[in-house]
């Protein structure tokens with residue numbers, strides 16, 4: 001059932017786009033703590049090809065949900081951009097799909113790090129999101145603001161796990 005819904009979701013995402021130029025020059029880059037966003041990223045990658053990259057941090061977030069929430073809140077309040085372990089060269093890509101979970105009703109700090117460190121100007125950016133049922137929050141608006149010189153297409157958001165309540169569709173931290 002869940003897989004069927006995800007297929008419908010990906011189809012909807014791609015039907016909304018002009019897919020004629022997707023292919024070897026596409027990148028699907030994502031952040032995922034408990035694999036919900038990862039599953040969606042893998043499905044998009046299966047459809048469009050190109051490369052698939054998971055963002056990893058130099059210092060991973062702690063295991064405990066409440067501790068992560070506090071850390072993320074502190075990072076957001078103080079403009080802290082966590083250091084990424086993952087290095088990506090975007091030169092060869094025309095289209096970049098960017099996947100992220102909603103954290104504190106906004107973009108997770110590691111996605112802000114990625115957008116801060118990479119030049120996406122002139123590229124087509126397609127955001128996608130999973131969340132616990134409260135939606136993408138300001139995530140897509142923030143992507144638009146951080147990718148002013150890109151062509152940002154309409155993103156799609158889907159309900160994933162509810163980590164706060166111990167509901168995991170991917171895996172438990």
Ligand SMILES: Cc1cc2nc3c(=O)[nH]c(=O)nc-3n(C[C@H](O)[C@H](O)[C@H](O)COP(=O)(O)O)c2cc1C
Pocket residue numbers: 031032033034035036037038065068069072100101102103104105106130131132133134135137159160161162163164170
């Ligand atoms: C630090 C943190 C903050 C979160 N904040 C929200 C939120 O504000 N709204 C929401 O709907 N879900 C929130 N979630 C839940 C995740 O968005 C949801 O479980 C998502 O599917 C996780 O994706 P992932 O498995 O790819 O990490 C939060 C999760 C974490 C870890």
